[in-house]
Structure formats: structure tokens, C-alpha cells
Amino acid sequence: MPACLTSELPFRIIGGLSSGGVYALIAIGYTLVYGVLQLINFAHSEVFMSGILAGTLFLGAFVPAGGTGSPLLLVAAVIPAMLTSGLLAVTIERIAYRPLRKRGAPRLAYLISAIGMSLFLQYTVQVWRGVNPEEFPNTIQPAAWFRFGGVDVFNKDVIVILSALAMVVALEAFVRRTKTGRALRATAQDAEAAALMGVNIDRIIMVTFFIGGALAGFAGLLFGMNFGRTQWNIGFLPGIKAFTAAVIGGIGSIRGALVGGLVLGLMENVSAGCFGTQWRDVVAFVLLVGVLMLRPTGIFGEKMA
């Protein structure tokens, strides 16, 4: 057995769950929007980026450069990060998608509009914040919390994994238990019928974008905390990976987004250990192509949970 499947495996599992948790949170944004509108919101990477940026600006106001702030500040930063991203996602829907929806534009028009929006947001931030990376203020002193399979597990990884899981569970509960959640599922099943039953479709779409955006903002905060940096184009790769995760899990399914994210994160990290880090992205996309060929609807199928 190679070392990557024996002694190194615990490192890879923790690293994989940690990246996978972030992918899952972003993937939910793709999946929710797709479930309701059958539309891939390619500006979602920038929604994620706005979350990191909001966190950076908020924390930067309290934490001196190079210093470490209180962990409570990070908890407080959840609100600006989720609000910023949620509102940005709603704004994107209002500007880039709703006018097309009202005119019954073809599917391709949405895609072009999404890419345009994505580039617009990236370069706006580039002009505003500059091309150089900015530091994401540190709020967590590194520490090993417990041991797993003979290796240390660090606090930041635990925070990322647990809070990502908690968010997904909370979202499931929201979609299953609340009235708005039921309306959301109804819209996903059949928008026209839902409208006839008195569901305000425009409102549900706004709610969908807001939730997806807020979760991406939360993911952004976790990403910033874990990796310590932000930049105008930081959303690109995690965005594409999360989209991959959504497709692997079955786009349109919330559980699929979670499972897809975790599977992708684990596969990436284990393969990076076995074949070298340069293979990480290759394996991710081979996995995607494999799933599309063998089970095009993904692990959980294309249904809204």
C-alpha cells in the first residue's frame, strides 16, 4: 500500500473534509438556483468573493494588520459577510436575470448575462481593491484540538467542517419545515402550478438567491479564515469546483451538494497525496467527466430535496 492510503490518509481526510465543506456551501447556491430556475448562476463565484471581501473589510476595521483579533469578531463577521453576499445575489437576479425572465429569453441569454455579470463584478473589485492580494485578518490562534489516526487535527479545520455541516442541516430544516421552504419546493417542482396555488414566484426566486448567496458568503468567511487571503479573482477556482461538486452530487439537490462537495474534497486531497499536488485539479475534473458519463444526473438525481 502506498503511503498516501496508509500513514498519510488521516491528513488527507481532514484536509478533504475541510475543502469539501466549503465547496458544499458554495454548491448549494448553484443547486438552489438551478432547482428553481434551471439556470447556472455563473456569477456565484463573485458572490462568494464578496463574502470574503466583506469579512476582510469588517475584520480589518477591528484587527490591526498582522495581529490576531478575538474569535468573537469572526462570529460577528458572519452577519456582514452573509448579508453582503445574500444581497449581492438578489441584486444580480434583479439586474441580470429578471429582465430576461420577463421577456422569456432563451437559456443561452442567461448564461451570457451570468458571465457578463461575473466579469463585471471581478473587475469592479479589481479596480476598487487593486490587483494585489489582501490579507484576511487573523482571528484564530492555531492550535491542535485532538488527534485523529495519529495526526493532529487543527482548530480551523474543525471549525470549517462543523459549521459547514451545521449550515446544511439548518437549510434542510428550512426547506422541509417552513412555509417558505414548502413554497420553494413547489416552485422547483412546477412553477406555474405553484403560482396558481398562490405562491409569489418572484418572491421565492429572491429568497432562493438570497439563501444561496448568504451561504456562499458564509463559505467565503470560512475560506478567508482558513487561508488568510483575498483577491479580486479568488472566487474563480472555488466557484468552478463547487459547480463541479453540485453536478457530481446531482444538481438541484441540497444533500447532493453536500455529498458532492465532500466527495470532491476527499478525492482531490487523497489523489494529491498519491500522485502529487499538481494532479489535484486534474482528478477533480476527471471525476466530473466520469460522473457525467456514467450517471449524468449525479449521485442524488436532479430533484430539489
Next chain:
Amino acid sequence: MKRRRLFVAAVVAMGLVALACQNQKAGPTTSSAAGDCRTPPTAPPATPGASPTAAAKASASPAATAAATLAPAVTSPAASTTSTKKVVKLGFLGDLSGGNAGLVVSAEKSAALAIDQANAKGDLPVSLQIDAKDNKDGTADTAPALAQQLISDPAVVGVIGPAFSGETKATGALFCQAGLTDVTQSATNPALTTYGWPTFFRALATDAVQGGQDGAYIVKGLGKKRIAVINDKSDYGSGLAAAIVKSVKDSGGNVVLNQGIEPTTDYTTIVDSVLAAKADVLYYAGYDKDAPLLEKQYRQKLGTALFMGGDGDKGTNFLKEGGAADEGAILTCPCLDPNASSDPAAQKFAADYKAKYGEIAGIYSAEAWDVANMFIAAIKSAGANPTRKSVLDYITNLKDFKGLSKTFNWTSTHEVVAGDITYVYKVVNGKYTLLGKAADLMGGSTPSATP
């Protein structure tokens, strides 16, 4: 349902293409046969469609034609009989505002300082200016267009730079075709002088020299045995990493990890590999835009290995972003830190620099100063009408030119004779402190890996 799948598949394909484009930046490194003005075969397509021989012989590429039409204007300048001094320019090419600007800006400032002082002295027969081209982030594929701007300005008689190896590789053939001399103060990929460009010179030691001395220093000087070498897959990083891996092995050390990773935000997988390998030195061969991030993510997992890096890491951003994580890190550089030198000329330069810019002279400042003064001497010797050809002749035949960093004589491949010096710096209290020359720090044993 079917259309939906098709749509998803199309979207995925687009994503893949976009990703592939993002990752295309790093060009592989291979050397090519020597010959006049050839574009290295694997360089970004500076001369689209033209094979190396075609570019050299038939002037088929637009770049070559442009150079050919310009050449007469340059070699026989219209000697307008005005009484005012003719304006002559020295070009500068490098990243002045992007992520790697911390490795380039102080070189540009030093060159500007040298030119200012030369003009102020009053004995220059021409009025000299610097024409600095900002190649944001120092990427190779954007360099040729800027090089072309310098080439098409007949007042430009020499170029300081390009700053990075990838940029140099992508522009060398263009400068060569235009007969424009470029002397780099910081591009250290060893292959650059094997392309046989008669116009290209290098004012400092290569990565092969540096890597060779670094590996021996790590094993013999520091007594470390388990070395992890990570490179950023750039021309510079991969070349330096290969040299270190070889010299660590030659010196009896153990390379426990040798991997390339393109600059990213998420270094999880590589950090885990370093931890799993139980390395006691983590050497990053890359640029200072990325080094502190890798270092911090490694320290975040309580990794204890000594962090080391080459000259690419020794910029201002390393100290700024690395903060406390930097303490004790060791960086090596073929460059002289004028602030740490005991030579009075270097001290005067450091003082002048500080007086003019209000900050201490940074990396490659001494080398850029030397290169600028070399060009100034060439221009002075040509009288009122320096041409690209007169400058090239002067630089080519340079004899015992006394600079701050070293005394310059060129080898047949345009490297500095006996220029194989690597300085070792340690981060102490958030500042680079000179420990000495790597060759002197090995406890008596002489470095074996230097050519």
C-alpha cells in the same frame, strides 16, 4: 430532460476550457540550440506562426519586420544639428505594480537614481531618461508587447531588465532582432544565456549556482537532513528547485518532497505533504507574492521546519504579509544588499537611495545600479550620438567594470566572470540580516556543486 443534460455538459466543457486557460501561464523549460535571435521553442508565442529559424532568417514575423525597418533609423540616426542635447533613453521592463512588484520596484528606483545622478553631473553628452514599462505581475505573455514599445522608440539605446526569467525568455529574441542590448539585474534562470542572443547579458549568478550553493549550505552549513522543496512551476522556480534537489543529494541530504504547485490560495495539500514527510527544511522556490501564504498555512498547522527561499521570495511582501511567521526564515540571493555592505561606494549608494526615496534600498538595487551605470558609461563613451550598436559594442567588450555588487567581465555566454556568489540572509526582528556568503558559511568544506 435530455436538453437539460446537454446544457449542463456544455457548461462543464466551458468551465474546463476556462480552467485550462488559467493554468496555461507556466511554460515548460527546455533549452534550444544557440543561434542569432531565436525565440526559445517553448516560449509564449512572441512571434506567432514563425518557427525559430524562419524568424531569424526570413524575418517573417511581424516583430522581425518591425525591427528590420527600424534598424536603419537607429544605426544612422538623423543627426539633427540642434544645440540642445539629444534625448537618449534607457528602457526598464518589469512588474512595477503587480503582485511581484516588491522584487522589481527598488531596481527601477536605483536605475532612475543612477540616471538622475549622471544627468546632474553635467558631463553626459546627451540628456538621459528612463523609460520604465510596467509588466504587471511579471507574466511572460504580456512582456513582448511592452518590449516592442521600447524597440519602436528609436531613442531607447539599452534596456535594464527584464526583471524575471519568463519575461526575459519571451522578449530576448525581439531585443536581439532590434540590436537592443538588455542586461538583466534579476532574471536568474540558467537557460537564458544558452539561447545565444548576442544582445543579452546577465549581471548576477544563475539559479544553478544559487541552488547548488543553497543545497550544500542546507546540508553542510545548517546540518539539516530532511528537505522538502516546493516550486511554483515558473521558469524561475522550477529551475531553482531542480538545482537545489541535485545539490542536496550530492551533499548527502535527503529530499523528502519535491513538488510543483502553481500559485494558489489553498496550499492544504502541499502543507499536509510536508507535514507527513516530517521535513526539517521547507524550501519554496517561487516568488514573494506566494511564499508568505504557504509559510503561514504551514505554521498554522504548527509545522516547525525551517522556512527557506531563494531571491524570488526576498521581496518586501514576504516581510509584510509573513509577519511573525517569518522570524528565523532564511533566504538566499545572488544579490548584494547594499545596506549590509562595508564597501564605502555601496554605503554611499544606500544613503543616496534613502535620501531620495525615504526607504531603504531593496532587493536587486545594487545590481540595477551597476547595470544602469554600465549603460551610462557606454553612452558617455559614444559622445553626442550613442546608437544601439555603439552601446552593444561597449557592453560586449566591457573590461573590469567596477560595480557595487562585483567587478564585471563577461564570459563567452555573457554571464559575469567569477560571479557565482550567493548571499545568505536571515529574518531577524522582521528584517533581512546578512549572514554572509553561502560558500563561507559551510564550516570549512568548500561548495562542490558550483560550476
